[in-house]
Amino acid sequence: MDEIPKFVLRCPLPIAADSAIELAHGGGGLLTRQLIDGIFRPAFATTPGDLTHDGAILEIAGARLAFTTDSYVVRPLFFPGGDIGTLAVNGTVNDLAMCGAEPLYLSAGLIIEEGFALADLRRIIDSIRLAALAAGVKLVTGDTKVVERGKGDGLYINTSGVGLVTARQPVTPARVQPGDTVIISGDIARHGVAIMAVREGLGFETTITSDCAPLATPVRDLLRAGIDVHCLRDLTRGGLATALIEIAETANVIIRLNDTAIPVSAPVRGACELLGLDPLYIANEGRFAAFVPAAGAEEALAILKRHDEAAVIIGHVEAFVRNGEVRLDTIGGSRPLDMLSGEQLPRIC
């Protein structure tokens, strides 16, 4: 770098000093993390449990409980493959499952805008009922608030969940280690593309449906088979890439992925090519990555394939390093995957 020349940095662009919340702060990428690390974590540093995980693990009277919460603000409320109700149940159920827990009880808080159609509310409540039934959880408490017209966006839902940890060993990024095999439970990026297609009115010829689904059963099957699952992570906001980068950085490991092994369905790939989006960063609501010791990988894969034929081994954990990262093997070599600052923006050409 010593031959850097006559050139002097004179860039006059003042970057706004993050004086207000942007949408990207909620995008699950770098800005979200800055918010957590800069404001939330310092305020609640004494909170027990692993703040980098999907939920907290609490020891209460000899039992290990998993506890988690999530808010749902999806637009549109109804989308191919689900609605805000199915999402609100499955999202929280899945966060509990990712802690190696059997989901048991949920709460639901509804924030409804004045003027919201009762028929829509009935439909969504019925979705919540059916999704809870399918996931084997009970909705045991709730709350309703109505806000003035214009002060909400139809309907927001918050759900919290409690589950009983059944995994004998902790299921956490901290246990990820060299030699682990990385399996994903199905093809990726359906949910995000399905939402985008309806929200942006993209007239695709094929309907792409969301992958929204409860993940408690495949996780239970893995644990019951005695697989020593090191870590589980559902691939929600920020997609596969963001989830694995977070794990790599927490566990200080290199995760190596095979680009061509990652399953993306043809319609989803087509949509992504068209819009200039990378499916690795697109949200899923019914997919997860499992880190298991190589010795148990084939058995774990067979179990997951019983739930979804597209389950597949996409890579492995290579080594401990000071700064963990995810590397993707491509045609010309391997490249690191980077965390996005917010939502992906479609490219112009």
Added chain:
Amino acid sequence: MKHVDEFRDPAAARRTAEAIARITTRPWTLMEICGGQTHAIVRHGVDLLLPESVSLLHGPGCPVCVTPASMIATAIAIAGRPGVIFCSFGDMLRVPSTSGSLNVAKARGADIRMVYSPLDALAIARAQPDREVVFFAIGFETTAPATAMAVLQAEREGIENFSMLVSHVLVPPAIEAILGDTANIVQGFLAAGHVCTIMGYREYEPISQRYHIPIVVTGFEALDLLQGIYLCIRQLEEGRAEVENQYSRSVRRDGNDLAQAAIARVFTVRQQNWRGIGDIQASGLGLAPAYMRYDALLRFSDIAIAPERAGECFSGEILRGLRKPDACPAFGTGCTPEHPLGATMVSPEGACAAYYRYRRPIAVAGA
């Protein structure tokens, strides 16, 4: 996926790379014009397959990168006016200007909407006749036809609450500007397949002859790029300088007549300021006199555009192929996609952002 997987076949890519190595007898420096090509090259690691003596420089074909900061400042000012709905392509929203980005303006309350096509913006105008809808028309010859069609459609339907902030740019004058620079080191070009799908490649023939330089119209997949590089080097090694078409599955010599006719009807060629590069004669498109009433600059004529400030960051030299992104002292440290110092770090098509996303550890290791 059909028509994509074939062009990302690793074995075929290696074979083509070997063919390039076989015919290369000395160092050559090529430039790919289009940001989409830059993105694909670093994403797939195409340049890592090339012999060391072949060097790729990344050209000015990132529309978001070359849109003047003053234009973005104007966009923000227009978007802040009461009653305005401002529509833009997604990747323009994050680009910094002297008065922040459109994203920041949106967070502060401006009604800014991401659209996929100017026709989407027109649809908003149609649906909300009481609002003033402005579309930020940027891009090369690839997006210009859609902009033109939106203007023609607005005229046909008599939609008057619709206007455009136009900052369209043209590829051939940019190539000439690079070649006319005494510091130029580019010996061959990979022209942008999408642009040539619209415009054809007749207009590149006189440039190739005048500067005695090979120009290969090239696609966007890994194999397209390798083939384009192969054809370009073969010309150089044989001492030829012609326009060749690698992307024949999409590009004809004459291009798309209808799209060209729409551009010719709605726009006139004008001098254009390129961010980081400066003014280039006859390198942009402005609305033709008959369509001036759709010009947002006239509709909001009280908004004074601050003149472009010279010498922003390194990006001008990167856009002209004089340097590579990781040669910048601020790369990856003072300048990242979260806090970009210049536009080439903002758009995923920008060379700096592409290097940052796909090459950072290598760049850091070499620093």
